[in-house]
Amino acid sequence: MKAEIIAVGTELLLGQIVNTNAQFLSQKLAGLGVDVYFQTVVGDNAGRLREAIEIGRSRADLLVFTGGLGPTQDDLTKDVLAEYLNRNLLIHEPSMAQIEHMFSSRGIHMVESNRRQALMIEGGEPLENTTGLAVGNGLSVDGTLYLLLPGPPREMKPMMDGAGEAWLRAELGAADPLYSRILKFAGIGESNLEAKLIPLIDGQIDPTIAPYAKEGEVSIRVSTKAGSAIDADQKIDETVAKIKALVGEFLYAQEDIPLEEEVIHLLRASRRKLASAESISGGLLAELITNVPGSSGEYVGGVVTYTNIMKHHLLSIPLTQLEGEGAPGAISDSTAAIMAERVRELSDADFGVSLTGVAGPAESEGKPVGLVYVGISQRGRATEVFTLNLSGGRSMIRLRAVKSALYRLWLALNRE
Amino acid sequence: MKAEIIAVGTELLLGQIVNTNAQFLSQKLAGLGVDVYFQTVVGDNAGRLREAIEIGRSRADLLVFTGGLGPTQDDLTKDVLAEYLNRNLLIHEPSMAQIEHMFSSRGIHMVESNRRQALMIEGGEPLENTTGLAVGNGLSVDGTLYLLLPGPPREMKPMMDGAGEAWLRAELGAADPLYSRILKFAGIGESNLEAKLIPLIDGQIDPTIAPYAKEGEVSIRVSTKAGSAIDADQKIDETVAKIKALVGEFLYAQEDIPLEEEVIHLLRASRRKLASAESISGGLLAELITNVPGSSGEYVGGVVTYTNIMKHHLLSIPLTQLEGEGAPGAISDSTAAIMAERVRELSDADFGVSLTGVAGPAESEGKPVGLVYVGISQRGRATEVFTLNLSGGRSMIRLRAVKSALYRLWLALNRE
Known part of the structure; x- marks a missing residue:
């Protein structure tokens, strides 16, 4: 499964914000066993967005969009993709009810354009937004998967961790999904850690051991496919025991904490x-x-x-x-x-x-x-x-x- | 002038690092009056990098590359672009001398592959790396500009601010280049500042006034095209005086400092x-x-x-x-x-x-x-x-x- 991440937003092209969404989604997809081959950023422009979709469609099986689901005329992702796929936009009634309720409960007059946030592409699955108003979308069309997420990280991340991941796991249809665990190290540099683990990494096929770097921290991710979380835990535990034997004095946590x-x-x-x-x-x-x-x-x-x-x-x-x-x-x-x-x-x-x-x-x-x-x-x-x-x-x-x-x-x- | 930023590095696609280079370069290019239409991230893979170059070439006049100039076999940017342009790779002797001197002065044995960092594409201009070993490159071929910068931000930023910008300004050859000044504000939120400046922004065509956001800071950029730095300063000073009349008590610097x-x-x-x-x-x-x-x-x-x-x-x-x-x-x-x-x-x-x-x-x-x-x-x-x-x-x-x-x-x- 080859994926491309397409971030939509002129503010990214002006350098007003940094594209942390691409990093989050890349890590997330790697954790699900999906290979990201390209990341693309395109502005709020229908023609260039369509071009990015056409190129992405030609080189990936999964296109993950972030941004352009909001209420304004600049938010074009659903419109452009619906037109590209020759499908209608429909109103997702539960989302519309949620939007109307939000405004009426706060006694704020709702500008009509807010209804756009309840639109979804015909044939797609709505993805619940627990921290905002724009509903997400998951679609499978002619062998390509399209996942539409909001742009603001505080909406995008919970949606991806929740309804987005669930939809994607179902579409990937893996009988044995990928499980992983982050190991955090201190007191040792990344290259030194890798050198000490080489005998283990080289011979290791399942679970896999891969570096997972962050600024000023040293981490590795141990991943395996398994029929259940219990089976996965057992397999990962065995690998962690081997890692501990080599570099245990530097391993301070088996979760992603500083x-x-x-x-x-x-x-x-x-x-x-x-x-x-x-x-x-x-x-x-x-x-x-x-x-x-x-x-x-x-x-x-x-x-x-x-x-x-x-x-x-x-x-x-x-x-x-x-x-x-x-x-x-x-x-x-x-x-x-x-x-x-x-x-x-x-x-x-x-x-x-x-x-x-x-x-x-x-x-x-x-x-x-x-x-x-x-x-x-x-x-x-x-x-x-x-x-x-x-x-x-x-x-x-x-x-x-x-x-x-x-x-x-x-x-x-x-x-x- | 339409530009595309192409960041090369598998670590970006794995989400191991966030693409701060794209933000820096987007801001920089906006400051030079260049419109960025796409940002692309591609891995250390010759075939896919060539594909990204071909696509970029078809939709932009300037391709800015970052990453892939280092010594290892994974560093492919110069090789792939040279092949695409049907040009040879040459050794830039001053850079080679600098690399050899660095190793000999520290008494470290130089691995042969380090010589790769002194390579440049035939017909291009070498761009000095003041904080690292890999020489940059600027090329103009058949109406398209190619700017090759290193990947590590502490090498890329000084090169772009120095030799990269100088080369680009010369190639843009604008009789009236764009000059700009950053104004920094404190004690006021971004939306509040914009609201106070609306009467000024709405009527203002030259110099332009645009927000320039960073985490936890509020800034605006005042830009103008002028025949000389002195003319530009005078025009910008007049606009800054108008800004001061509205929000002077919040303006703490006329340069980008915290x-x-x-x-x-x-x-x-x-x-x-x-x-x-x-x-x-x-x-x-x-x-x-x-x-x-x-x-x-x-x-x-x-x-x-x-x-x-x-x-x-x-x-x-x-x-x-x-x-x-x-x-x-x-x-x-x-x-x-x-x-x-x-x-x-x-x-x-x-x-x-x-x-x-x-x-x-x-x-x-x-x-x-x-x-x-x-x-x-x-x-x-x-x-x-x-x-x-x-x-x-x-x-x-x-x-x-x-x-x-x-x-x-x-x-x-x-x-x-």
Whole structure:
């Protein structure tokens, strides 16, 4: 099954928004065992949209459209496809009732064009929109499948995960659908992980093992076709056991969650609390952690001691440690250790984590860009400091430093 | 001039990365007065890439390629296009020398395939890669322009901004090229800004005024065709004066920089320092500010007092202010004021900024999701507190709260 994703919208061609829908749909289709050969973006223009449909029809078995289902005269996807297929547009009554109810319940006058959102192409299956008004469509015509989804991601994603996927699975008609599991890794780079897994990947036909990259994260997806979720789980479990034997110390989750969320889970499970003292990362660690909903139960807070004077004022680090001839300096393993200890003591937390280093663009204290010290202070244990030599630009060094600190915390939380 | 952007890379079709290059190039081409009619993504496959070239050639005057210029056997863009155009691939000697020098200076053995990155298509113009090894290419063949750029954004963007744009401007050969200026706004929503500017936009033909949206920011682009940069500046200045008359209190920059960078500039110009105390935003304000290179001269640091105990320990806020019957609570205007004052005093800074509120998903202290207090403490002035009622999910509320706080800082820095 070869697929093409066709995103419709002039705002994409003007660069006003980035086409995240194409990424979401590509991942989704890969997970269903469908190969995406092309992604196309076309504007709100009937002639060029028809051209894109004709080309797509000639080189794919499945065309997935996103965008152009709304109420305005610029929303053309259903009209153009209906004309191309020589079919009528019909009103989907339940959707029309939903649209009318939405407006009347809010006491808003409904502009007539809103009725367009209830249209569907004759012979197609309506796909429920649980977060918006435009109904989706699934059609099978002369051996080609057409799936019509809305453009706004908050409508498109739930529809694809719900009615869209159900319709597509039924049309694909696989007796054995594809199941998959995401494995998340930390403390190891992507190429290094792949190198360690090569003996496994090379010999592995079912389940398949494939990399699944995201910015700043390392993941793989294990997929298999099976008659039931239970059978699939068993097959995937066996493969995961082999992966664990090779790289288990880097595997932090068997679902698609960020490392900071798993750290919060482990803190919660062991009823322990964390505080942070950041210099190089300037609040990024705190920001990632507090972005996990409910993290205030485990993360008490911390300091961003971006300058020596703040390290002195907030953490009572003597200036003789930080400045002057022969002093270790702010960027040193001993300063990292003191920062982690002091912030933990100040907040009576179980863990204190610290980051100090050089993000660039220029060196600092005569120390090179990319040198970072991570301190971990744990109640009742000797403080540990880890030295990192990171590459990349300023933002990348900061992100990698924070992810390394989270990895060290994760290891500490797992060792008991 | 009609253009098509062709991104080459199987990782895009698998959804491993999002196609931010297409957005960057679309914006860039719009700024040069070129209309993008299609964006295409194709995998690392010679047959399908050739097909994409043929289709693009039939419907566009300019094909902009990104990706497939690297050293591996999967990097096919130059090979496939050269074959399509029936031209030879030649070695660009300066690029080859640069590649060899890079490897020898680092003492790394060079794999032979790296030489492929110095190849260019016969008759084309080499485009210098200042951040990587693969040379770009610009070609004009039979009335069609071909621009070949690398795939990694950190190589593609500098090349497009530099040699790529220069080559394209020369080929477009416009006597009157398009000039444009980005205006950045804060403290006002996009739809509100547009509503205020409608009288101006409606009557305006030259220069044009168009929205230019980015996540969490509000910008417009003013563009004009002119015989010289000086003429263009004069025309744009006149339009900007009209815009200022309508919405001047929200216009913080006439270049594409984030608000936090302008705040740092203003602090630097007036030799003043800033400290922060964050609760709801959990370090996001500190993180945005410290992401501005060189910000350590103006931003001393701050605290992330995510829990009441940390507000008490780090900022010496009495627990009677924060908890218990009749206490104002952590989410209150008086707590915001104390946080801003204490962190400013602690660090001997000129400004202290604070954020406390409810990001959700659930209410807190009986206060609703989206309620946020921003405190601004300035040396020698009465402390101000601003109450916000924000909508959106957890991340959006945090981002909007931080941008509002930066806007209030910007206003304070401008009032003297």
